[in-house]
Amino acid sequence: MDEIEKKFSKPVSSSDHEPHLDCTVVVKNVLTMSDESDNPEITRQAVNKVIRDGLKLTDIHVSKAERKKSRDDNSPGLIIATLGNSSQKTKLMPVKTELRNTADFKNVYFNCALSQQELSYRSNIQTLIHGWVLNRNSIFMSNG
DSSP states (O other): OHHHHHHHHSOOOGGGSOGGGGGEEEEEOOOOOTTTTTOHHHHHHHHHHIIIIISOOSSOOEEEEEEOOOSSTTSOOOEEEEESSHHHHHHHGGGGGGGGGSSSSTTOEEEEOOOHHHHHHHHHHHHHHHHHHHTOSOOOOTTO
16 A cells, blocks of 8 residues: 555656647537538637637637547537637636626536646546545556
8 A cells, every 4th residue: 555655646747748838728518510610610710719819818719629529429529629829728728707697508517628648647646536535445547
């Protein structure tokens, strides 16, 4: 048990993050267009529309957007969007909660993109917590 605590007591440092994550955000619940799979430009325009119309930010533009396939066929997949620079992300993140006050975008959420290492770390911690809460005898961790 002490080995597990030592391994997971140190969070991932900011130097471990990939450099492109400074400009990358994850967008959830943007409706999927019918012809979006053929043209990624439509995904980019959809995120720009949320930023422009929902948040009223005209000086933030998405340079690249990619929709990931959803595990559930009933919900739209996540969009990994790259902004022009890190200052645009800094401007976007504090006002993202204003989307809940809009009729069209109240279910759309922006989050900071995380590195694969950070995602794995968080998944392992979540597994440990769920294991302790449910008093399970075995706990499985990824990359551990």
